[in-house]
Amino acid sequence: MTEELTVGVLGYRFMGKAHSNALARLPMFFPDAPDVDRHTLVGRDEAALAEAADRFGFSQVETDWRDVVDEVDVFYNLGPNHLHAEPSIAALEAGAHVFCEKPLAPTLAEAEEMYEAAQSSNRVAGCAFNYRFVPAIRYAKGLIDDGELGQIHHVRGRYLQDWLADPDAEWSWRNSKELAGSGALGDLGAHTLDLARFLVGDAAGDLTRLSGHLRTFVDERPTGDGETKPVTVDDAYTAQAEYENGAVGTFEASRFATGHKNDHTIEIHGSEGSLEFSLERLNELEYKSSESRGYETILVTDGSDPYIDHWWPPGHVIGWEHTFVHENYEFLSAIAEGEEFHPSFADAYEVQRVLDAIERSDERGEWVEVDRD
Template structure:
């Protein structure tokens, strides 16, 4: 059986997922066969060009024609078009893979999660938190599950970029509250919250995030519109920070910024437990820094050995992987779940859980006080 895949979105994320699908047969021969069937978008000529380059059979400008025709639907558009097509697909019984954050508002995210729940367990609805699929992160997860770090005391996650540090950097939909929901909080913070939930969210580790205190800030209020003689207001945060408390008492600090001069894509996770500590940065994604057992300091581990997660599919030890490989792993897992009709994680429920935390951070910022999650 070959899965016909329909994909909405043909820019950065469209490219990343199309590439991932294209690479499965050579490196994950047990993945289900995939046919890149139809690419969905609005600008027809750009769409045609992308379909050709990404290896799609056809194009469509109306997702409504697609969602019940294909075996799987990928929703890779901007945040404000996540909900309607995804819900329609799920209602048609079509598995959905949706980019993060799930939706621009908590309410919409809830509707999406409901639609996923109604579709049933054999219709996977995945939220594309690809950083769960970094081998070093999966390796860290193994260690945490095995109890190697002991009781979790401190958790830090920050995601630093600098592409808005120039006040003349152009306005885009990512600066608009209507279209994007939020700024650094939703775009970057969603990744951080999901990654921490994945790593320490288990009951016998830190558990879920219980309370949050948030802080949002916009440094530049208006930005020039490309090709226009005008500026448009920035209605989302340029940066956020948050303090969080986990169910089992661990303390957390979160932060993201698009104003961190010199940091390009620096998603850093740090965890201290009673028995060990670990650190990870996306800019050195093949490495995990680890303290455990009798270690006196951080051990810099190149997570590229044959028995490391996913590595047997690739190259010999020390032949490092890149950012895009996370999409291959993620697509492998999601498409396998589709083929087998089993659940996939991170699910829409995970997407919603992350969104609840982000919404609480935003609410906390508005009210100037801690917010307890229900």
Template structure:
């Protein structure tokens, strides 16, 4: 059986997933056969060019006509278009893979999860937390599940980038609360929250996040519109809204956030993310400290895991590239490192295999909703200036 795939979105994430789909038969021969059937967007000319480049057989400017005409639907559009197409696909019985965060708001995420539950377990609904599929993260999870770190005391997560440090960096939909939901919090923090839940969220480790205390900050209140001053006509941005002839648009989301966490077990944690961290390009770091050991991971050194065991005097750097490490037997000889794009290959392999086999997939929409509850609680905490439980944000 060949699965026909429809993909909404052809820019950053569209390219990442199309590349992964193209690599699957070469490196994962047991992956289900797929047909990159249709690419969905609004600009027909740009869409045609992208379809040729990314290997799609056809294009459509109407996602409603696609969702019940394919075997799998990928929603890789901006956050504000996650809900409606995904819900429509699930109502048509079509498995859905949706980018993170699940939605701009908790209310929309709850609508999406309701559609997923009504569709049933045999219609997988996946949320795109690709960092779960880094071999070093899988290795770390194995250590934690084996109890090698003992009782978990501290969890630290940060995601630092610097692409908005320049106040003249152009405005985009990611700077608009209506379109994105939040800034660094949802864009970056969602990944960290999911990794924390993935690694220590089980009852025999730290358990779920019980309450949070959050702080959000915006450093630049407005940004220039790309191409300002080049035409006397109103301009169209990525969201196809006409922009009046101003040189700037307001920034209505956070540029950075920090949060304190209290876990059900009594463990404590700290989170932060920033798009203003000068010198950091894509630094996603996780540290976990337990009674018997510690570990730390940075995405900027994604093939390595630093591990401290027992009474050792310092951390050991483990190069997670051996054939018996997670996913690595599909790739290169030991020591030949993997890159960021390989996480998408692993993710697509697992999701498409779940669709073909009629099995469940994680991270699911349920995981996406759990992360969304924590995001909402951090925002609510910042507004109220107090600790907030994730279930208080509904």
């Protein structure tokens, strides 16, 4: 691991900032992480791009990702969903390792192409399901894998936001089927479905069958210039599902859940114990063990907890952004050491199959198999 990895990043707003920060923080907190050269930042608005590159520590900028994918060791695709497939595939084909924002693609077909491109390459292809890297989630995963919950019976995931509850909230690409693929389903539900799979995939197996439902509450929204555009994606989705082992899953997300900003919760009940996690209190895990009478509130900030020895003493809580540091650490280390990284494009493709099944089920009004064949 003697060489520096050159990194190109497409996208310089929210996610660009989150990943640039993660890259910048690695040397101080994860000194065994590979060295990274923040090489090129890619975007369309040249002025904003230049300002961002300066702040985020990139030495170059480009307005066309095509000029970048074969110039860097690692390509971060943080663009909107409709820009996931082509640049990611091109980068893989150019020999770059790729890290792509979630959901993998707007459609299952594109996701499949991406997955196949990743399989055909010998590059590391990761997808940005960052909530796998919350220490409390890792700790929960350990409890489940150790059998502390016994047989899994229930998985319940929901992701509640409220930024569209106001019918006059402005239209954005996230409201367009063409640009985003889906709405709350792909944006929020993808996180939940990956997180559930990460936690119980080994213990309960895959989701096999499900019934999904999509709902759009407000059909068009103002664009800010006096016009309106149609909302062609869901504002909320729900799903009920069966796991391979017989467990029951229920999933839900909304952008209309007044009073909830970023409220991603997952709850798991097994024959021996239960777990509850909420993203807005991400340092905490609620755990009902076979020994306890009620749920205990564990502050997952001890030195022995996942990743915590890199940070601060017990009780000195970390934030949302730390999940990106952990994620980038694992991703870059996998590249440097020639190991697998999860969540991979293969993992993200599995999530995409579930997203697709939910959409199919919604169209047909009936239960569907996740497996299309």
